[in-house]
Amino acid sequence: MxxxxxxxxxxxxxxxxxxxDPAVYPNFFGGGREVFTDAVKATVSSGLYDSYPPAFGLPPARRAVAEYLRSVVKGSGYLRGHPLHLRDSDVFLTVGATQALQTTLSVLGPGIPGGNILLPRPGFSLYDSACVLAGVDCRYYDLLPSRRWEADPSQIRELADSRTLAIVVINPNNPSGAAFSGHHLLQIAEIARDLNIPIIADEVYGGIVFGGGRFIPMACFASFAPIITIGSLSKRWMVPGWRFGWFAIYDPNDTLHEVRNAAEIMMNINPGPCSVIQAAVPAILSDANxxxxxxxxxxxxxxxxxxxxxxxxxxxxxxxxxxxxxxxxxxxxxxxxxxxxxxxxxxxxxxxxxxxxxxxxxxxxxxxxxxxxxxxxxxxxxxxxxxxxxxxxxxxxxxxxx
Structure with missing residues (x-):
């Protein structure tokens, strides 16, 4: 570039x-953003959030993200299997979605020597770099223009082997603009179940759908396979410069216990998002917006x-x-x-x-x-x-x- x-x-x-970057033209998107900026102003003025926040994030902010994610899954009407289990402690707050995906790949990488991750092509180049840093091989499954950019499930199965660590799904999709159907997401969840691996669900553009498209969170299929959902404020709230993201672990059978432990260690080492942004998150994620x-x-x-x-x-x-x-x-x-x-x-x-x-x-x-x-x-x-x-x-x- x-x-x-x-x-x-x-x-x-x-x-x-x-x-x-949707924030280049802030006035273009009209009113409403002042609610977000007012919330940040209030947290700064209070003087209550100038100290170090907890490594995994301020409890009210983690709770707000967990409540938001639960409401999105419930609102989709597509939950499959047993009821959704997502605790506040399943949410980790990060410096944008970038740190979330880096942390996720870093803790999955050591699981199997010579491990590989299945990535969509075309995709998001940052995953390639993060895989290199984590010592993980990239294997690519194709998104097909002839199928409205959905993949061929048989190709995903053929790419996987005993060293496959996870499947990455970006939905709504950057770069194609696709909003994947529930049927397609179910097919991928069934593959992950059969391979006994988690799905990394990049949902940074979650909720940004139009023209008959529908956003179905991958967590709807957590009864099939563990889901690690990555999200942020950047796009839906039009504040990418605030660098606030998260990853949430949906793991009803506790199969990612060691991954969670490793994630906690990583989060204790790496700095998290700005404390005043965290403090404003409950107001930002409110239904009032x-x-x-x-x-x-x-x-x-x-x-x-x-x-x-x-x-x-x-x-x-x-x-x-x-x-x-x-x-x-x-x-x-x-x-x-x-x-x-x-x-x-x-x-x-x-x-x-x-x-x-x-x-x-x-x-x-x-x-x-x-x-x-x-x-x-x-x-x-x-x-x-x-x-x-x-x-x-x-x-x-x-x-x-x-």
């Missing part, structure tokens, strides 16, 4: 569709539609399915029809040089000759970005010989 930013055309204002979330989701759907419709006018770009969740879509680039463009990285570089539109090359996240586009910005900028991409592609279009 730094290399691409260095190639920006100085004569045109940068439009970034490459980085998923539902109107804000509904407004944001409606706006995101409008943004998605704007970008999706704009792409339909660009002959060499193809988006196979309308996103139903997260803030991203994957778009295939027909490089054979563009002069001087051999791959997705060439496309991204030349687009920046000529039009100052930043996109994420798909090869970075495991899918060559695709690009990932972020649509969490004002619709006028999305329309302008489409116009610029269209102009670029028309200039580079290979002309028919006849």
């Amino acid at each position: 730094a290399e691409l930013l260095a190639a920006v055309n100085p004569s045109k204002k940068l439009i970034s569709l490459g980085t998923g 539902d109107e804000f979330h509904e407004s944001v989701i409606a706006l995101l759907e409008t943004c998605m539609d704007t970008l999706y419709k704009g792409l339909q006018q660009i002959e060499v770009l193809e988006c196979y399915s309308r996103p139903q969740g997260s803030m991203f879509m994957m778009v295939e680039v027909d490089t054979t029809r563009l002069l001087g463009i051999e791959n997705d990285m060439d496309f991204a570089k030349e687009l920046m040089k000529e039009e100052s539109v930043l996109v994420l090359p798909g090869s970075v996240i495991g899918l060559k000759n695709w690009i990932r586009l972020f649509f969490g910005l004002p619709t006028d900028l999305l329309s302008e970005a489409c116009d610029r991409m269209n102009s670029f592609c028309k200039r580079r279009m290979v002309k028919n010989a006849w």
Whole structure:
């Protein structure tokens, strides 16, 4: 991304569709966020939260996250098996979802020498780096555009062996924008049950669904296999810079006892999230903020539609399915029809040089000759970005010989 930013055309204002930061345009998402900032102001003014918080997080904040997660599962109406068991002590507060996934992979990694993790492709590149740091091999199962980005369960089974430590599921999905069906999640839960391994459920975009999509938490299937759910305030609450995340262990049969012990040791070593943010979390997660979330989701759907419709006018770009969740879509680039463009990285570089539109090359996240586009910005900028991409592609279009 730094290399691409260095190639920006100085004569045109940068439009970034490459980085998923919804807080770049705070006024775009309207009112309601002041509830969150007021809660933080109150905790700072009180002077009660200037000391070190407990290693696993302030008890009221852990309780608020646990209550929120329980309500999401209950609200989905999709709970399978025995009742959901999630105690406050099953929740660990972290410096964003990044620390949550790093901690999770670090404690799972030593379980089996030469262990491996099953990751989705395309996926989130931070998992690759975290696996390297944890000494864990990456094995990739494919998300299929022809199946609305759901995977082939048989491929997941074939990839697994006796050294497989966990399956990662990102839902709603970054980068494809898919919201996985309950049936598909059940298939993955059955695989994890048969392999006797946990599922790492990355639900950072949990609740951000639209266009007929439905968010079904992986914890609904905790009776099949242990679930480690990763979440944060970053996207749904539009405050990524606050760096507040969590992981929650759903383990009704206590099969992850040693993993939990290792996680507690890790959390005692590593610093947690800011104490004043933790203290504000009960107010931030309150049901009183539902109107804000509904407004944001409606706006995101409008943004998605704007970008999706704009792409339909660009002959060499193809988006196979309308996103139903997260803030991203994957778009295939027909490089054979563009002069001087051999791959997705060439496309991204030349687009920046000529039009100052930043996109994420798909090869970075495991899918060559695709690009990932972020649509969490004002619709006028999305329309302008489409116009610029269209102009670029028309200039580079290979002309028919006849």
